[in-house]
Amino acid sequence: xxxxxxxxxxxxxxxxxxxxxxxxxxxxxxxxxxxxxxxxxxxxxxxxxxxxxxxxxxxxxxxxxxxxxxxxxxxxxxxxxxxxxxxxxxxxxxxxxxxxxxxxxxxxxxxxxxxxxxxxxxxxxxxxxxxxxxxxxxxxxxxxxxxxxxxxxxxxxxxxxxxxxxxxxxxxxxxxxxxxxxxxxxxxxxxxxxxxxxxxxxxxxxxxxxxxxxxxxxxxxxxxxxxxxxxxxxxxxxxxxxxxxxxxxxxxxxxxxxxxxxxxxxxxxxxxxxxxxxxxxxxxxxxxxxxxxxxxxxxxxxxxxxxxxxxxxxxxxxxxxxxxxxxxxxxxx
Numbered sequence: 624x625x626x627x628x629x630x631x632x633x634x635x636x637x638x639x640x641x642x643x644x645x646x647x648x649x650x651x652x653x654x655x656x657x658x659x660x661x662x663x664x665x666x667x668x669x670x671x672x673x674x675x676x677x678x679x680x681x682x683x684x685x686x687x688x689x690x691x692x693x694x695x696x697x698x699x700x701x702x703x704x705x706x707x708x709x710x711x712x713x714x715x716x717x718x719x720x721x722x723x724x725x726x727x728x729x730x731x732x733x734x735x736x737x738x739x740x741x742x743x744x745x746x747x748x749x750x751x752x753x754x755x756x757x758x759x760x761x762x763x764x765x766x767x768x769x770x771x772x773x774x775x776x777x778x779x780x781x782x783x784x785x786x787x788x789x790x791x792x793x794x795x796x797x798x799x800x801x802x803x804x805x806x807x808x809x810x811x812x813x814x815x816x817x818x819x820x821x822x823x824x825x826x827x828x829x830x831x832x833x834x835x836x837x838x839x840x841x842x843x844x845x846x847x848x849x850x851x852x853x854x855x856x857x858x859x860x861x862x863x864x865x866x867x868x869x870x871x872x873x874x875x876x877x878x879x880x881x882x883x884x885x886x887x888x889x890x891x892x893x894x895x896x897x898x899x900x901x902x903x904x905x906x907x908x909x910x911x912x913x914x915x916x917x918x919x920x921x922x923x924x925x926x927x928x929x930x931x932x933x934x935x936x937x938x939x940x941x942x943x944x945x946x947x948x949x950x951x952x953x954x955x956x
Contacts, residue, residue, distance in 0.1 A: 628674060635708045636661070639701035641668065660713065668700055669714075673707040680704055682837035684754055688809075692746040694739075695822060695832040714832045715823065719816035723857075730863065733851065736819055737867045739831050740847050741874045744808045749841065752809055758842030760799060763893060767795055769900025775945075777903040777953035787944055794940040801889045801933055802843040804882035812838040814847035815854045845883060849891040853924040855898050855917045888931035895925035903953050912955035922950050 636642055644661040649669070657672040673679050679702065689696045701710040719732055756762065771791055775783040783791075811818070813835055820832040848871055852864040868887070872878060898921050905911040929938040 628672075631706055632670070632672065632708065635701070635703050635706065636670070636710075639710050641710065644668075646670070661710075667713040669697065669711040671709040671711060673709075675707060677707055678704075679707050679709050679837075681839075682709065685836045685839045688747070688752070688754065688839075689833060689836065692743075692751075693829075694743070694746075695825070695829060696836070697832070697834075714820050714834070717821045717823070718834075719819040719821070720856075722821060723816060730866075732816075732819075732821075733859070733863060733867055734870065735828065735831050736814075736851055737848065737870050739828050739833075740814070740851070741871060742828055743847075744806070744844055744875075747809050749807050752841045755809065755839055755841045758810055758812075758840040758846075760796070762840070763799060764792060764795065766897035767792070767893065767900070769904055770896045771900075773900045773903035773907060774953070777907055778949065778951050791940055791944070794936040795893070797936040798889055798934055801882075801885045805878070805886040806844045807841055808844045810840050810842035810846045811836050811850070812840055812842075812846070814850040816857065843886050843890055845887040846890040846894070849887055849894060853891045853895065853928075855895075855921050855924075858920065885931060885933040888928045888934055891928035892925055892934055892937060895921050895928065899925070906953055906955060915952050915955060918952040 633642070636644065641661055641663055644663040646659045646661055649658040649660055655674065655677050659670040659672070661668045661670055671679065671682070673682075683699065683702065683704070686696045686699060690698075695714075697714055698712040699709060700712060702708070719736070722732060723729060771783045771788045775787075811833070818833065818835040820834060822830050822832050848868065852859050852867055872880060872883065899918065902914040902918060902921075905914050928934065929941060
Protein backbone atom coordinates (compact mmCIF):
# COMPACT_ATOMS: atom_id res chain seq x y z
CA UNK A 624 0.00 0.00 0.00
CA UNK A 625 1.35 3.41 -0.95
CA UNK A 626 2.10 6.07 1.62
CA UNK A 627 -0.58 8.27 0.11
CA UNK A 628 -3.20 5.55 0.53
CA UNK A 629 -2.09 4.91 4.09
CA UNK A 630 -2.58 8.58 4.90
CA UNK A 631 -5.96 8.65 3.14
CA UNK A 632 -7.18 5.73 5.25
CA UNK A 633 -5.85 7.29 8.46
CA UNK A 634 -7.71 10.53 7.70
CA UNK A 635 -10.91 8.63 6.93
CA UNK A 636 -10.75 6.66 10.17
CA UNK A 637 -10.01 9.79 12.18
CA UNK A 638 -13.01 11.53 10.67
CA UNK A 639 -15.18 8.52 11.51
CA UNK A 640 -14.02 8.53 15.13
CA UNK A 641 -11.81 5.45 14.80
CA UNK A 642 -8.35 7.03 14.97
CA UNK A 643 -5.92 4.81 16.81
CA UNK A 644 -8.10 1.71 16.55
CA UNK A 645 -6.30 -1.63 16.40
CA UNK A 646 -6.39 -2.96 12.84
CA UNK A 647 -6.17 -6.56 11.66
CA UNK A 648 -6.28 -7.64 8.00
CA UNK A 649 -9.05 -10.06 7.03
CA UNK A 650 -8.94 -12.60 4.24
CA UNK A 651 -9.91 -10.85 1.03
CA UNK A 652 -11.74 -12.06 -2.05
CA UNK A 653 -10.65 -12.38 -5.67
CA UNK A 654 -10.89 -8.63 -6.29
CA UNK A 655 -8.54 -5.79 -5.38
CA UNK A 656 -10.64 -4.87 -2.36
CA UNK A 657 -9.05 -5.18 1.08
CA UNK A 658 -10.77 -5.65 4.43
CA UNK A 659 -9.61 -4.97 7.98
CA UNK A 660 -11.26 -5.51 11.35
CA UNK A 661 -10.95 -2.51 13.63
CA UNK A 662 -11.12 -2.77 17.41
CA UNK A 663 -11.65 0.16 19.76
CA UNK A 664 -12.43 -0.68 23.34
CA UNK A 665 -15.22 -3.21 23.17
CA UNK A 666 -16.41 -2.11 19.72
CA UNK A 667 -15.42 -3.51 16.33
CA UNK A 668 -16.03 -2.47 12.73
CA UNK A 669 -14.93 -3.51 9.26
CA UNK A 670 -12.94 -1.29 6.93
CA UNK A 671 -13.49 -1.86 3.21
CA UNK A 672 -10.64 -0.45 1.14
CA UNK A 673 -11.62 -0.38 -2.55
CA UNK A 674 -9.11 1.84 -4.34
CA UNK A 675 -9.79 2.85 -7.96
CA UNK A 676 -10.65 1.28 -10.33
CA UNK A 677 -12.73 -0.47 -7.65
CA UNK A 678 -15.71 1.51 -6.37
CA UNK A 679 -17.85 1.36 -3.25
CA UNK A 680 -20.85 2.95 -4.96
CA UNK A 681 -22.43 -0.31 -6.20
CA UNK A 682 -22.08 -1.78 -2.69
CA UNK A 683 -23.84 1.22 -1.18
CA UNK A 684 -26.66 1.11 -3.74
CA UNK A 685 -27.34 -2.60 -3.21
CA UNK A 686 -27.04 -2.25 0.57
CA UNK A 687 -29.77 0.39 0.51
CA UNK A 688 -31.96 -1.79 -1.68
CA UNK A 689 -31.56 -4.95 0.41
CA UNK A 690 -31.70 -3.18 3.75
CA UNK A 691 -34.82 -1.31 2.71
CA UNK A 692 -36.52 -4.65 1.99
CA UNK A 693 -35.68 -5.95 5.45
CA UNK A 694 -32.69 -8.13 4.66
CA UNK A 695 -29.63 -8.31 6.91
CA UNK A 696 -26.79 -6.29 5.41
CA UNK A 697 -23.98 -4.48 7.24
CA UNK A 698 -24.89 -0.98 8.38
CA UNK A 699 -22.81 1.78 6.79
CA UNK A 700 -21.02 3.57 9.65
CA UNK A 701 -19.01 5.97 7.46
CA UNK A 702 -18.32 6.38 3.77
CA UNK A 703 -15.95 8.24 1.46
CA UNK A 704 -17.23 7.27 -1.97
CA UNK A 705 -14.60 9.20 -3.93
CA UNK A 706 -11.76 7.56 -2.01
CA UNK A 707 -13.32 4.08 -2.11
CA UNK A 708 -13.50 3.66 1.67
CA UNK A 709 -16.32 2.31 3.83
CA UNK A 710 -16.65 1.60 7.53
CA UNK A 711 -19.13 -1.23 8.03
CA UNK A 712 -20.94 -2.96 10.84
CA UNK A 713 -19.02 -6.05 11.91
CA UNK A 714 -21.16 -9.16 11.35
CA UNK A 715 -18.61 -11.41 13.10
CA UNK A 716 -16.97 -14.57 11.86
CA UNK A 717 -19.77 -17.14 11.57
CA UNK A 718 -19.81 -17.46 7.81
CA UNK A 719 -21.44 -20.54 6.38
CA UNK A 720 -17.96 -21.76 5.47
CA UNK A 721 -16.79 -21.69 9.09
CA UNK A 722 -20.05 -23.10 10.45
CA UNK A 723 -19.93 -26.04 8.05
CA UNK A 724 -16.31 -26.69 9.02
CA UNK A 725 -17.44 -26.82 12.67
CA UNK A 726 -20.06 -29.43 11.88
CA UNK A 727 -23.22 -27.31 11.76
CA UNK A 728 -26.17 -28.85 9.91
CA UNK A 729 -25.54 -28.51 6.20
CA UNK A 730 -29.21 -29.13 5.37
CA UNK A 731 -30.42 -26.43 7.77
CA UNK A 732 -27.98 -23.82 6.52
CA UNK A 733 -28.70 -24.48 2.87
CA UNK A 734 -32.45 -24.53 3.44
CA UNK A 735 -32.22 -21.11 5.11
CA UNK A 736 -30.17 -19.81 2.18
CA UNK A 737 -32.78 -21.14 -0.25
CA UNK A 738 -35.61 -19.59 1.76
CA UNK A 739 -33.76 -16.28 1.62
CA UNK A 740 -33.71 -16.48 -2.18
CA UNK A 741 -37.44 -17.11 -2.14
CA UNK A 742 -37.97 -14.01 0.01
CA UNK A 743 -35.69 -11.92 -2.19
CA UNK A 744 -37.90 -12.74 -5.15
CA UNK A 745 -41.07 -11.97 -3.20
CA UNK A 746 -39.99 -8.72 -1.55
CA UNK A 747 -38.03 -7.25 -4.46
CA UNK A 748 -40.10 -7.55 -7.62
CA UNK A 749 -38.46 -6.49 -10.85
CA UNK A 750 -40.09 -3.05 -10.85
CA UNK A 751 -38.09 -2.15 -7.73
CA UNK A 752 -34.75 -3.05 -9.30
CA UNK A 753 -34.33 -0.35 -11.95
CA UNK A 754 -31.14 0.91 -10.26
CA UNK A 755 -29.38 -2.41 -10.82
CA UNK A 756 -27.45 -3.19 -14.01
CA UNK A 757 -29.13 -5.61 -16.39
CA UNK A 758 -27.58 -9.05 -16.79
CA UNK A 759 -27.91 -8.68 -20.54
CA UNK A 760 -26.19 -10.37 -23.47
CA UNK A 761 -23.23 -7.98 -23.42
CA UNK A 762 -22.53 -8.62 -19.73
CA UNK A 763 -23.02 -12.36 -20.20
CA UNK A 764 -20.64 -12.53 -23.16
CA UNK A 765 -18.06 -10.41 -21.33
CA UNK A 766 -17.96 -13.00 -18.57
CA UNK A 767 -17.76 -15.91 -21.00
CA UNK A 768 -14.96 -14.22 -22.94
CA UNK A 769 -12.66 -14.82 -19.97
CA UNK A 770 -12.65 -18.50 -20.89
CA UNK A 771 -11.39 -17.69 -24.38
CA UNK A 772 -9.08 -14.88 -23.32
CA UNK A 773 -7.54 -16.52 -20.25
CA UNK A 774 -8.36 -20.21 -19.81
CA UNK A 775 -7.68 -21.36 -23.36
CA UNK A 776 -4.14 -19.90 -23.57
CA UNK A 777 -3.39 -20.92 -19.98
CA UNK A 778 -3.96 -24.56 -20.95
CA UNK A 779 -3.06 -24.58 -24.65
CA UNK A 780 -0.12 -22.18 -24.50
CA UNK A 781 -1.41 -20.14 -27.44
CA UNK A 782 -4.44 -17.86 -27.96
CA UNK A 783 -7.63 -19.38 -29.29
CA UNK A 784 -8.01 -18.99 -33.08
CA UNK A 785 -10.45 -16.26 -34.05
CA UNK A 786 -12.81 -18.73 -35.71
CA UNK A 787 -12.95 -20.80 -32.53
CA UNK A 788 -13.91 -17.76 -30.50
CA UNK A 789 -16.57 -16.79 -33.01
CA UNK A 790 -18.17 -20.24 -32.88
CA UNK A 791 -17.97 -20.19 -29.07
CA UNK A 792 -19.99 -16.99 -28.79
CA UNK A 793 -22.42 -18.10 -31.49
CA UNK A 794 -23.17 -21.27 -29.52
CA UNK A 795 -23.87 -19.29 -26.36
CA UNK A 796 -26.02 -16.74 -28.14
CA UNK A 797 -28.15 -19.58 -29.44
CA UNK A 798 -29.12 -20.62 -25.90
CA UNK A 799 -29.33 -17.29 -24.05
CA UNK A 800 -33.06 -16.88 -24.86
CA UNK A 801 -33.70 -19.67 -22.33
CA UNK A 802 -33.33 -17.06 -19.58
CA UNK A 803 -36.30 -15.19 -20.96
CA UNK A 804 -38.56 -18.08 -19.99
CA UNK A 805 -38.18 -17.49 -16.25
CA UNK A 806 -38.91 -14.35 -14.22
CA UNK A 807 -36.13 -11.83 -13.69
CA UNK A 808 -35.18 -10.60 -10.25
CA UNK A 809 -32.29 -9.56 -8.09
CA UNK A 810 -29.20 -11.68 -8.72
CA UNK A 811 -26.59 -11.42 -5.95
CA UNK A 812 -24.14 -12.90 -8.50
CA UNK A 813 -21.80 -14.38 -5.88
CA UNK A 814 -24.24 -16.25 -3.65
CA UNK A 815 -22.25 -18.95 -1.85
CA UNK A 816 -21.10 -20.07 1.58
CA UNK A 817 -18.35 -17.45 1.94
CA UNK A 818 -20.85 -14.64 1.50
CA UNK A 819 -23.55 -15.89 3.88
CA UNK A 820 -23.12 -15.37 7.61
CA UNK A 821 -25.21 -16.29 10.64
CA UNK A 822 -25.85 -13.43 13.05
CA UNK A 823 -26.10 -13.96 16.78
CA UNK A 824 -29.26 -12.88 18.56
CA UNK A 825 -31.48 -13.09 15.48
CA UNK A 826 -33.92 -15.74 14.32
CA UNK A 827 -34.87 -17.38 11.03
CA UNK A 828 -34.10 -15.38 7.88
CA UNK A 829 -33.23 -12.28 9.89
CA UNK A 830 -30.21 -14.23 11.14
CA UNK A 831 -28.78 -14.75 7.64
CA UNK A 832 -26.48 -11.87 6.77
CA UNK A 833 -25.53 -11.06 3.19
CA UNK A 834 -21.99 -10.07 2.22
CA UNK A 835 -20.10 -9.10 -0.96
CA UNK A 836 -23.20 -8.14 -2.94
CA UNK A 837 -21.78 -5.21 -4.89
CA UNK A 838 -22.02 -7.05 -8.23
CA UNK A 839 -25.79 -7.59 -7.98
CA UNK A 840 -27.73 -7.35 -11.25
CA UNK A 841 -31.20 -7.89 -12.68
CA UNK A 842 -31.24 -11.37 -14.13
CA UNK A 843 -32.79 -14.85 -14.18
CA UNK A 844 -34.36 -15.87 -10.88
CA UNK A 845 -32.55 -19.22 -10.86
CA UNK A 846 -29.01 -17.86 -11.06
CA UNK A 847 -28.29 -17.51 -7.33
CA UNK A 848 -29.75 -20.93 -6.57
CA UNK A 849 -27.25 -22.45 -8.98
CA UNK A 850 -24.47 -20.41 -7.37
CA UNK A 851 -25.41 -21.81 -3.97
CA UNK A 852 -25.61 -25.45 -5.08
CA UNK A 853 -22.87 -25.55 -7.74
CA UNK A 854 -20.34 -23.93 -5.46
CA UNK A 855 -16.86 -23.76 -6.95
CA UNK A 856 -15.36 -24.14 -3.45
CA UNK A 857 -17.21 -27.15 -2.03
CA UNK A 858 -19.29 -30.12 -3.09
CA UNK A 859 -23.03 -30.24 -2.44
CA UNK A 860 -24.52 -33.70 -2.83
CA UNK A 861 -26.91 -34.23 -5.75
CA UNK A 862 -29.58 -35.31 -3.27
CA UNK A 863 -29.35 -32.10 -1.25
CA UNK A 864 -29.17 -30.02 -4.41
CA UNK A 865 -32.32 -31.63 -5.77
CA UNK A 866 -34.15 -31.02 -2.48
CA UNK A 867 -33.19 -27.35 -2.52
CA UNK A 868 -34.40 -26.90 -6.10
CA UNK A 869 -37.68 -28.58 -5.16
CA UNK A 870 -37.99 -26.36 -2.08
CA UNK A 871 -37.55 -23.28 -4.25
CA UNK A 872 -40.01 -24.41 -6.92
CA UNK A 873 -42.62 -25.35 -4.31
CA UNK A 874 -42.75 -21.66 -3.36
CA UNK A 875 -43.64 -20.71 -6.94
CA UNK A 876 -46.09 -23.35 -8.19
CA UNK A 877 -46.95 -21.23 -11.23
CA UNK A 878 -43.41 -21.67 -12.58
CA UNK A 879 -43.13 -23.98 -15.60
CA UNK A 880 -40.65 -26.59 -14.45
CA UNK A 881 -39.21 -27.45 -17.84
CA UNK A 882 -38.42 -23.79 -18.52
CA UNK A 883 -36.88 -23.43 -15.06
CA UNK A 884 -34.71 -26.52 -15.55
CA UNK A 885 -33.36 -25.22 -18.86
CA UNK A 886 -32.66 -21.74 -17.47
CA UNK A 887 -31.06 -23.33 -14.39
CA UNK A 888 -28.72 -25.41 -16.57
CA UNK A 889 -27.81 -22.34 -18.64
CA UNK A 890 -27.11 -20.36 -15.46
CA UNK A 891 -24.81 -23.04 -14.12
CA UNK A 892 -22.99 -23.53 -17.41
CA UNK A 893 -22.46 -19.81 -17.97
CA UNK A 894 -21.28 -19.33 -14.40
CA UNK A 895 -18.88 -22.28 -14.47
CA UNK A 896 -17.38 -21.23 -17.81
CA UNK A 897 -16.86 -17.71 -16.51
CA UNK A 898 -15.32 -19.00 -13.28
CA UNK A 899 -12.81 -21.14 -15.19
CA UNK A 900 -11.76 -17.98 -17.01
CA UNK A 901 -11.61 -16.07 -13.73
CA UNK A 902 -9.36 -18.68 -12.13
CA UNK A 903 -6.99 -18.60 -15.10
CA UNK A 904 -6.93 -14.81 -14.99
CA UNK A 905 -6.21 -14.82 -11.26
CA UNK A 906 -3.29 -17.13 -11.96
CA UNK A 907 -1.78 -15.42 -14.98
CA UNK A 908 -2.60 -11.76 -14.34
CA UNK A 909 -2.69 -11.54 -10.56
CA UNK A 910 -0.31 -14.30 -9.48
CA UNK A 911 -2.96 -16.05 -7.38
CA UNK A 912 -2.71 -19.82 -7.96
CA UNK A 913 -4.74 -20.79 -4.88
CA UNK A 914 -7.99 -21.09 -6.82
CA UNK A 915 -6.63 -23.80 -9.14
CA UNK A 916 -7.52 -26.49 -6.60
CA UNK A 917 -11.18 -25.92 -7.48
CA UNK A 918 -10.82 -26.32 -11.27
CA UNK A 919 -11.68 -30.06 -11.43
CA UNK A 920 -14.87 -29.45 -9.45
CA UNK A 921 -15.93 -26.61 -11.73
CA UNK A 922 -15.37 -28.80 -14.80
CA UNK A 923 -17.51 -31.57 -13.27
CA UNK A 924 -20.29 -29.09 -12.60
CA UNK A 925 -20.06 -27.61 -16.07
CA UNK A 926 -20.19 -31.03 -17.70
CA UNK A 927 -23.25 -31.94 -15.66
CA UNK A 928 -25.10 -28.78 -16.74
CA UNK A 929 -24.15 -29.28 -20.39
CA UNK A 930 -26.01 -32.59 -20.40
CA UNK A 931 -29.30 -30.69 -20.51
CA UNK A 932 -30.67 -31.04 -24.06
CA UNK A 933 -31.41 -27.32 -24.30
CA UNK A 934 -27.67 -26.59 -24.11
CA UNK A 935 -26.79 -28.84 -27.07
CA UNK A 936 -25.15 -26.02 -29.10
CA UNK A 937 -22.74 -25.21 -26.27
CA UNK A 938 -22.13 -28.87 -25.42
CA UNK A 939 -21.28 -29.52 -29.07
CA UNK A 940 -18.80 -26.65 -29.07
CA UNK A 941 -17.00 -28.04 -26.03
CA UNK A 942 -17.00 -31.58 -27.46
CA UNK A 943 -15.40 -30.31 -30.68
CA UNK A 944 -13.01 -27.64 -29.46
CA UNK A 945 -12.33 -28.51 -25.81
CA UNK A 946 -12.93 -32.26 -25.37
CA UNK A 947 -12.38 -34.00 -22.02
CA UNK A 948 -8.68 -34.75 -22.50
CA UNK A 949 -7.98 -31.00 -22.84
CA UNK A 950 -9.93 -29.95 -19.73
CA UNK A 951 -6.81 -29.63 -17.65
CA UNK A 952 -5.94 -27.42 -14.73
CA UNK A 953 -3.61 -24.58 -15.78
CA UNK A 954 -0.15 -24.92 -14.35
CA UNK A 955 1.18 -22.40 -11.87
CA UNK A 956 4.48 -20.86 -12.90
